[in-house]
Amino acid sequence: MSRWKGLERIVREQEPLAMHTWLGVGGAAEYYAQPRNQDELIDIVQRANQENIPVRVLGNGCNVLIRDEGVPGLVIHLDHPAFADIRVVENSVIAGGGASLPKVVTTSVHEGLAGLEVLTAIPGTVGGAVRGNVGAHGGDIGQWVAEVTLLTHAGEIVVRPRNEIVFGYRRSSLDDLVILQVRFELQPEDPRELARRLQKLWIVRRAAQPLGHQASVRVFRDPRGTAASELIEAAGLKGTRIGGAVVSDRNANFIVAEAGCTTADILRLIDLIRTQVSNRLGVNLELELEIW
Ligand SMILES: Cc1cc2nc3c(=O)[nH]c(=O)nc-3n(C[C@H](O)[C@H](O)[C@H](O)COP(=O)(O)OP(=O)(O)OC[C@H]3O[C@@H](n4cnc5c(N)ncnc54)[C@H](O)[C@@H]3O)c2cc1C
Structure with missing residues (x-):
């Protein structure tokens, strides 16, 4: 573990990943890190980069299937509250890459900001959702993204405005390592009307996907x-x-x-x-x- 000297409390070897994913199956990560803040994250990424260790980022694990034999290299799990902040500034919702997508949707609706409500009942984090451009009911998350803050494989922070990002069907051009923060620009609407729409969309969605307790x-x-x-x-x-x-x-x-x-x-x-x-x-x- 000398390569992680000083980070022993947040980097573990052979961590079973099943309990960190939606499906609950699969083997262990060779190295598994749960950074508690941005500085620790950058430190881990830079050390992995220097040692040529392959790195993957895990959100809620709703869209990944872990092989039974496990994952070589480092898996960084952004599940610390430091990466899950959600703020509202005028018509913008600014969310950390590890923030819960369902929470971002309900916050937007509560604040009378329309756009993201079509994504109700889609599990996962903001980082996973934006990277894969999740969508439903004819809309997708990419259409509301105004700016994304990323961490590169070399451990540098870059900010990409909307006009530098391409969103396609269930994909995006965001191939830097970590989505740290996303700013969504939404449309003001009557919160009560929006809440009614959210409720209807939620009922339709829940009927069309497996039950909540099913992995x-x-x-x-x-x-x-x-x-x-x-x-x-x-x-x-x-x-x-x-x-x-x-x-x-x-x-x-x-x-x-x-x-x-x-x-x-x-x-x-x-x-x-x-x-x-x-x-x-x-x-x-x-x-x-x-x-x-
Ligand atoms: C019950 C259910 C219903 C669903 N319904 C829909 C639907 O209607 N429409 C739809 O489009 N999808 C749907 N999905 C798919 C799923 O919810 C999304 O793909 C989800 O947004 C993935 O987010 P996550 O945090 O779980 O990412 P993960 O599964 O952990 O990761 C997915 C990918 O994103 C990357 N990633 C995760 N976080 C970050 C980050 N911070 N920075 C950079 N990369 C990151 C990972 O490396 C990986 O490549 C559904 C899934 C389930 C289980």
Whole structure:
């Protein structure tokens, strides 16, 4: 651990990652860091950079699948409150990269700022959401981003205004290491009207995804003009099971991890879905889920 000298309290070896992810499956990180402030984060990133250690950043782990054999290199988990600040300044909501997306959505609505309410019931952090440009109901998070503060692989802080960032379907050009902070510019609206809209959107969303207590992930990107869930359902795969991994019967684009599920079960189920949808419907499904 000499490479982490002085940081022993925040960097651990062979940390199991299952408990830090939404699905709760998979192996350990070779190194795992939970920095408590920006200076510690920069120190860790610079040391990893000097030693050529590969680095990954973990938000709430809603869109990552950890292999059973674990993850080589360093996983930095931005779960300290120091990275989760949410502030409102006029029509802007400024949130840390580790802030909860659902909290940012409810704060915006409470403050009478419209735009992000379509993202209700999408779990994860602001960093994960902006990097992957999450969206729902025809809108996405990227359209409201005014400015992003990032930490590079070399440990330098840079600020990117909106006109330097490209957002596409479930992707962004933000490939620097850490999203530290995002400023959203939103539209003022009557908070009561906005709260009513949020409630309706929330009810629609909750009916279309696995139950809150189920460990689940969204698996595929929607192909142009159609929903992956409809294709998987049309291929007759709702409820299909391999080991502890099951295609959700509420939305076929989700896999639910039941007790005893392994990442190997999920990978085999993903393969089966892809093969069956391709053979029966002639569509090649592309993964939205990241495999680490
Ligand atoms: C029940 C459920 C419903 C969902 N519904 C939707 C939906 O309707 N629409 C939709 O688009 N998605 C949906 N998702 C997907 C998921 O919620 C998002 O992808 C989520 O925003 C990922 O955020 P996270 O913090 O969990 O990121 P993680 O899963 O931890 O990481 C995802 C990626 O972002 C990177 N990352 C995370 N934090 C940072 C950071 N601070 N800086 C730089 N990179 C970072 C990671 O390195 C990784 O590459 C759903 C998922 C679930 C489980």
